[in-house]
Amino acid sequence: MNAQTAARQTSAPQTPSLPHAKPEQLGLSPVRLQRLSDAFKREVDKGTLPGATVLVARRGQIGWFDAIGKQSPLAAAPMAKDSIFRIFSMTKPIVSIGIMMLIEDGHFLLSDAVAKFIPEFANQKVGVEHNGELELVPLKRQMTVQDLLRHTSGITYDHTGNGLVQRLYQESRLRSRKITNAEHASFVASLPLMCQPGAEWNYSRSTDILGRIIEVVSGKSLSAFLAERILAPLQMAETAFHTAEANAGRLAEPFPTDPWTGDKVQLFNMLEKPVMESGGGGLVSTTMDYARFSQMLLNGGSLDGVRIVGRKTLELMASDHLGPEVKVDSPLMPPGHGFGLGFAVRTHAGIAPFPGSLGQFFWSGMAGTFFWIDPKEDLFAVFMMQGPGQRQYTRSLLRDLVYAAVE
Structure with a gap:
């Protein structure tokens, strides 16, 4: 052998x-x-x-x-x-099932704001590009749990494009495997969104944020x-x-x-x-x-x-x-x-x-x-x-x- x-x-x-x-x-x-x-x-x-x-x-x-x-x-x-x-x-998909299990347990609703669980998201801005500059505009509505699940949150990924918001992602510590889920969520919340929540489908770090919500709600x-x-x-x-x-x-x-x-x-x-x-x-x-x-x-x-x-x-x-x-x-x-x-x-x-x-x-x-x-x-x-x-x-x-x- x-x-x-x-x-x-x-x-x-x-x-x-x-x-x-x-x-x-x-x-x-x-x-x-x-x-x-x-x-x-x-x-x-x-x-x-x-x-x-x-x-x-x-x-x-x-x-x-x-x-x-x-x-x-x-x-x-x-x-x-x-x-x-x-x-x-x-x-x-595994983490998304986990979120839906907590919804079935009655802990929150799909329509609940993400900021209810991670308060830093309440003050996010949307980054709008004008002539190579990034203008930060206020949210028209809060990002919801449903937005995270369907990738309409306005969050993005650093590798799906090279826009000004994505460059901020690329310059951050988001790719580190040595930060906690809580630190990662805070970093994402500190960066501008690609678009208004609900406006566009952008494949993103949204499910990482769902993972953090699971931790906050379950205490595990x-x-x-x-x-x-x-x-x-x-x-x-x-x-x-x-x-x-x-x-x-x-x-x-x-x-x-x-x-x-x-x-x-x-x-x-x-x-x-x-x-x-x-x-x-x-x-x-x-x-x-x-x-x-x-x-x-x-x-x-x-x-x-x-x-x-x-x-x-x-x-x-x-x-x-x-x-x-x-x-x-x-x-x-x-x-x-x-x-x-x-x-x-x-x-x-x-x-x-x-x-x-x-x-x-x-x-x-x-x-x-x-x-x-x-x-x-x-x-x-x-x-x-x-x-x-x-x-x-x-x-x-x-x-x-x-x-x-x-x-």
Whole structure:
């Protein structure tokens, strides 16, 4: 037994598998699912990604689960079904569920102002650009919890553009993993907003602020709340803000230089416990852990007899909350889609350049992880890789290949 195998055995995951069935029993074509795996093997052979896992489930059972390529480009270990990934923004749906659980507990309303929980947000201004200068104007209305969930808060990200407000983000300490969630929220509140709350969809640090609200309301750290209310009940034993040293042999890693963009790739160390527990992008997880979360969503909020969130609450989350009055101008929002409370939502059968179903909901992570829930087809898919530059291409490729296999 080599050291790699020993490491996997001594730190074997405790996450129970979802049930398996033959693809044809679930209305999935085994021939076409094999083509899916073959397509990603070709991507590995072309050198566009080190490796990936893909899991497709339908009617409550897994019909396809494959690990392809290498776990890390700098080591010999093959990608494994229990490899550990940085899921980045796939943290957001988990934290959004946490917020809705507190709403279901009666602690606050979606329409409550964020300043009710974090007073510094009461005095924020909106930054309006005029001839290269930033004019600060007062809020027309307060930012709400609903704004945070649907990314209409006016908060932004430092990496989604280079406007004057985003440059202030870039110059701040917001990216540090050594500040607390409370300090992070104060920094965000001290910076101007991109726009008036409710006016535009801007992908942002909003879910990090939701993570702080969870702490304020629950009196617990974000990690403790998520573990107690979501991760432990769903038996997601491998999902946390870092992983143990014993799991060093299971970490999926990207190419040091992105093969498509040529950019240097530097992702956080999964073995290092951060001070900042980022509700917007800090979790590490496995394919099966996220499959358990996905099956809970597909089931309408429960798994194995454990209800996490109410069916009608989840229905609200998976509905479009933007409407025609909210300006959307972002490559992150595909045509024919809107955004709900923590997920993108398909609003049109056509328009988007890939297949799907009305009402399906999904999100993804910066390093290439991706999942979607399709209630109409009683199907979900979870895809894991660590390859930032290829993520847009692989998401569409995966959708094409999975839906081609649906009978």
